[in-house]
Amino acid sequence: MTTRYKEALQLAAGGGLKVTIGVTASSSAILPGFTRAVLVWATSNCWLEFMPSTASNGTGMYLAASQYATLLASASQQLSVVQDATAGTLYIKPMIG
Numbered sequence: 001m002t003t004r005y006k007e008a009l010q011l012a013a014g015g016g017l018k019v020t021i022g023v024t025a026s027s028s029a030i031l032p033g034f035t036r037a038v039l040v041w042a043t044s045n046c047w048l049e050f051m052p053s054t055a056s057n058g059t060g061m062y063l064a065a066s067q068y069a070t071l072l073a074s075a076s077q078q079l080s081v082v083q084d085a086t087a088g089t090l091y092i093k094p095m096i097g
Contacts, residue, residue, distance in 0.1 A: 009037050009070075009097040016093035021046045025054045025082045028092055033075040037095040040079070041068050044088025051078040063090075070095070 012035070017028045021044055031038065040048065042063050049060035050073070060080075063069055065088065073079075073094075081090045 009095040012094040012096045019090045021083045021088040025080045028079045031077050035094040036097040038073045039093040042090045044086045045084035049080045055080040055082040
C-alpha cells in the first residue's frame with residue numbers, strides 16, 4: 001500500500017495584495033517567489049484570470065462577493081480581475097506549503 005502525504009498550505013506572513021475591481025481589467029502585482037497558492041476574497045462579484053490572459057466579464061473564474069476561494073498559483077504569476085456588475089476590491093493572500 002502506498003501512502004501519499006499532502007502538504008498543508010498556510011497563509012504567508014506579512015501583507016497581501018489588493019486590486020481595484022472595475023469596468024476594465026486590473027492586474028495584481030507579481031506574486032512573491034514562495035507562493036504555492038492564493039486565498040482570494042472580493043467585495044463585489046467579479047471574474048478572475050491568471051495572466052497573461054486578461055479577465056473579461058463572463059470569462060475566467062467567477063468569484064461571488066464575500067466568498068473565499070483558494071487557487072493554485074506559483075511565483076511570478078499575476079491575477080487579472082474585472083467586475084461583474086459593480087466595482088469593488090479583490091484581496092489576495094499568498095499561501096506557502
